[in-house]
Amino acid sequence: MTVLRGRITACLLAFCAALAPLGAAAQALSSAQQSLLSRYQYQIKPDGSIWAPGSSAPLDASGVEAALSQAAGAQRLKALLQVDMILDQSGGKDNLTPEQAERIKDILRKNWTYFPQAARADISGYFSPEELDSLDAEAAAPTANPAPLVAAPAPAPEDSAPAEQAAAPGVAAAVPVPVLDDSSGADSAQNLSMSLPAQAQAAAPAAPAAAPIAASPQPPAASPAPKPAFVPAPAQAPQPPALLVSAVPRAAPVQPLPAPKPAPTPALPLAPKTSTVPAAAPAALASPALPSSGALHPAPAAPMAAPVVTVVGAPARAVQEMRALAAGSAGKASPDAGSVGFQIFPLPLPSAPPAVSAPDVEKLLQNAPYTQDVVFLLRQIEQKAGLGRNRALGFLLSQIPAIVIAPRRCETSARGCVETQTDARGETLYTIVLSPGPLLVRRGELWFKQDDLIPDAPEFYSRRRLSAPDFKANQGDALAENVQDGPWGQTSVYADGSRRGTYSREEMAGTLLQELLMAAAAQEGWDAAPYYAQVYARTAQEIFYAGEAAQRKDDDFLDPDARLLYQRWENDPNSLRDELAHSLSATRAGLPDFLGKRWDIAASDLSNPTDCELRVSAEGVDEAKARESAMKEDAAALERADLVTSKQAAAADAALSAAAAAFRSDPLPPAQCLSLQQKKEMGRRLALSLAGRAYAAQRKFFGVRK
Amino acid sequence: MMRKIFFIAIAALWAAALFPAASRAAGTPYAPSSGDFSCLLPPGWTAFEEEGGALVHILGPQSPLGDYRAGIDIEFMQDGGAGFVPYEKEIDYLRNGGAGDHVDSTLVQALRISGTLGRYFESNVTRVLPDDRLPAAETTLHHFTAFVPVTREQSYYLIDLSSSESTYLNYRGLFMEFLKSFQTRQ
Secondary structure, three states, X not given: OHHHHHHHHHHHHHHHHOOOOOOEOEOOOOHHHHHHHHHOOOEEOOOOEEEOOOOOOEEOHHHHXXXXXXXXXXXXXXXXHHHHHHHHHHXXXXXXXXXXXXXXXXXXXXXXXXXXXXXXXXXXXXXXXXXHHHHHHHHHOOOOOOOOOOOOOOOOOOOOOHHHHHHOOOHHHHOOOOOOOHHHHHHHHHOOOOOHHHHHHHOOOOOOOOOOOOOOOOOOOOOXXXXXXXXXXOOOOOOOOOOOOOOOOOOOOXXXXXXXXXXXXXOOXXXXXXXXXXXXXXXXXXXXXXXXXXXXXXXXXXXXXXXXXXXXXXXXXXXXXHHHHHHHHHHHOXXXXXXXXXXXXXXXXXXXXXXXXXXXHHHHHHHOOOOHHHHHHHHHHHHHOOOXXXXXXXXXXXXXXXXXXXXXXXXXXXXXXXXXXXXXOOOEEEEEXXXXXXXXXXXXXXXHOEEEEEOOOHHHHHHOXXXXXXXXXXXXXXXXXXXXXXXXXXXXXXXXXXXXXXXXHHHHHHHHHHHHHHHHHHHHOHHHOHHHHHHHHHHHHHHHHHHHHHHHOOOOOOXXXXXXXXXXXXXXXOHHHHHHHHHHOOHHHOOOOOOOHHHOOOHHHHOXXXXXXXXXXXXXXXXXXXXXXXXXXXXXXXXXXXXXXXXXXXXXXXXXXXXXXXXXXXXXXXXXXXXXXXXXHHHHHHHHHHHHHHXXXXXXXXXXHO | OHHHHXXXXXXXXXXXXXXXXXXXXXXXXXXXXXXXXXXXXXXXXXXXXEHHHOEEEEEEEEOOOOOOEEEEEEEEEOOOOOOOOOHHHHHHHHHHOOOOOOEEEOOOEEEXXXXXXXXXXXXXXXXXXXXXXOOEEEEEEEEEEEEEEOOXXXXXXXXXXXXXXXXXXXXXXXXXXXXXXXXXXO
């Protein structure tokens, strides 16, 4: 344990040291290195250049080296933190259960490449000598993509001692942590980004143009330089969603199902960046009953008893068996129907998340690479949140998502958003972005002036084929003419009339709680019913605000619209659901199925599984159309606000229509299709269950107060 | 006299021809799973319920800006239940809003709904729409609100039709028709 903690400290220092200045260059990297960089939001352009998030120039050779070193250090740190938490739960290495030991081995296996030799010696006790040999051999194996490597003048020593790391140049520039200060105005708020690449980018001096870089020999595995070879995923077959599809061995060996194919993406960037459904369902799920209060419709016959069909082997056979099931003979499905077949299981729901203790959270906050501002927000959630606390903090502890406070990151949300990325190994990485304050533009005349909230992310405009309006409040280096208190907090006023408001820390804590829950929804699949997922997350947020308002004896910490919604919720808690139903069902929400009803697996759906792939494909097209319609409405809204010309809006409309027309959703094989559909159904039921819990929590909360 | 009756009959026929929608009860019968009330859904509107029928949302057309869908929300407020607010207090809040809210409202009128003496008023509320999506702008929503008391109890139904201000005139007649069809289980 002590050695491990020492390693964590070393990693933290190495991580800080890795925040070296980044410049501009074009490189060719191995696929493993590219995957590592893409995990940390670096963009790799088709021409081979690598861009740090939000940067205006590509990285040069040293920048790429620093980025690789930084990303590897962060990955190593994350792995060690996860191991440390498991050790804490067990009370030490000697008390590990077999499951915990296997989890630790799995974490270490996946990240073996990132550990230097000295660290590998410390953690080698978890593996047998044969396993160690295998891991080392895999780490030393050449990459599948022997692209020319970056010419590394002096690679960052990943395994150097902490003292050496502390003495490394660049540490002093990277260590200072920005402080969130409500009185600091927009400019300071814009520098609050806490993402690792953003910090590195912020520290980067302007670099000269990239020069061609000669390939250098690949370093050996033991070299401290970033290695192009990744440890491949442990030798285990891809697992189907744990509870939905399960292989049942028969007389002959059973081939496990391949992992569900990720949803195809359109040629043009129509796919939303958020709410990516992870490739695998959470593994540890139990089975409480669905509360009756969560009923969506006049119940179809016993929804909880709806069978889940396990499909193994030939899809055609599965189709026949499913038809038999729909015809009423499912219960008689013969177990010895063949060497491969299917079995029917009840569809269980996950249990309530285990309670997350304050020491666990505090331990994470002390070790994880979060800035003081994010730590403050997380402490607020840990201490004051009611509904959703354990689910949000459980997600935090298990995933350790990146949390950043930064403007110009959220495409369509004014307060916060969840970004997801799937790396080459199918793991989903979550980044929660909180906006420090909205970009406001005042329009109208005399007494009829009103504030419009304008998107500030460049991606918003590029995805809609629009040129972004050039407001000074959206330029990081512009100076405000005036700073004044207003309904949107401390507001910086710029020469062109644009303004940047500031969200209070208490409001941001509520937003973070909501976004943590929505990220958990994406991970656990209950975002399949967006309305119910939002009901749960937003109710948790309002209950959090109620606690804060009771403590402060006012609700002035909320922005005007959040305050109005909060007051209406406080007066009539169910008004929040009304608001969500009216908003999420409208075109601007971009949701073709806000209730998730399409995933309601009724008997009629199971009767025609051959249509499943066509249905899923058609639904993919529907979703693309809904996103297209929403984006067109966004462009029209900007036109109404005189922020784009009618000509620009028309051009955007035409481009979006063409993109939607070109969209094709690849059909899925029946087995994958059914497993995907069942996973969605599982998520929808969980969302319903959680909305019922929100209703009960709300009643309990108001029952106490009134 | 006969001539007078004749002219009245002609006028009535003429009015019926001019306003056919008003002269016939249109809509699909609907009752939540609890069976606590029944109503006629306006043509083309769809309903879904939550929490065993304690909440029902009936969704209709969306606003021209695509940021809000008109709809009727029906909520049963159980006397003595958690969070119960007496209807006088609820009316007062909905008509006046909280501190800093921009709410305009009409006077409260008495209205016979489901055989009881209900209350009815209209109000405008300024919101930033769409909810949690950019770009967003201040928009006025119009609410038609009715309270239907349950006999011999303080419990009541809160029925609210909300829409964008630009389209609310399309829904006044529809809301009245809906209230006429609304029947509670006595």
